[in-house]
Amino acid sequence: MQPTDQLVSKVPNHIVTSARPANASNGGRLADYNVAAWLHMPGVADLPVSLLITYRDGEKTREVPVDHGTVNAQSRILLSGIARLPFNQRIEDMQVKLRTAINLSRLVVEELFVQAVEPQESAARPVATSL
Numbered sequence: 001m002q003p004t005d006q007l008v009s010k011v012p013n014h015i016v017t018s019a020r021p022a023n024a025s026n027g028g029r030l031a032d033y034n035v036a037a038w039l040h041m042p043g044v045a046d047l048p049v050s051l052l053i054t055y056r057d058g059e060k061t062r063e064v065p066v067d068h069g070t071v072n073a074q075s076r077i078l079l080s081g082i083a084r085l086p087f088n089q090r091i092e093d094m095q096v097k098l099r100t101a102i103n104l105s106r107l108v109v110e111e112l113f114v115q116a117v118e119p120q121e122s123a124a125r126p127v128a129t130s131l
Contacts, residue, residue: 003099006107008037008051011094011114016055019116021087028088032117035066036080037096040108047071050099051079058089063097076110082117 019031037051051066064086067079085091096112098104 003101004103005052005054005097005099006104008039008096008098008107008109009112009114011053011096015114015116016091016094018119020118020120022118024086026086028086031085031087031091033083033085034080034113034115034117035083035096036078036111036113037098037109038076038078038111039098040076040110041071041104042075042106042108044071044075044104045073047100047102049077049079051081052097052099053083053085053094054097055085055087055094056092057087062086066096080113 019033021029021031024030033053035051035053041047048068048070050068052063053066054061054063062085064083066083067081069077069079071077096114098107
């Protein structure tokens with residue numbers, strides 16, 4: 001049986017471009033994102049699922065796994081992790097997807113969180129204090 005991917009959400013471009021890229025050992029670049037998804041699949045229990053990020057890098061389509069788990073008896077799951085996206089040109093059309101062994105009749109995204117681990121404007125800026 002072929003696994004199926006279901007779109008959880010497209011990631012807005014301002015979030016995609018907010019990450020500060022790092023140099024990769026292969027000469028490319030890396031961008032890290034914190035990802036968390038609270039999902040509800042009515043009528044489904046004990047189903048193994050995977051959360052992944054797909055994106056375009058120039059002409060290439062890439063995917064990066066985020067987390068794996070099994071839907072609980074209440075048909076819910078929390079999947080979270082850090083997605084490390086390698087790229088050579090630019091990250092475009094970033095999407096959060098859920099991979100399952102069966103087609104889901106319904107997927108409810110109760111909450112979704114995607115944020116750059118290292119934002120462009122560093123949070124480590126000096127803060128003025130008075131003594």
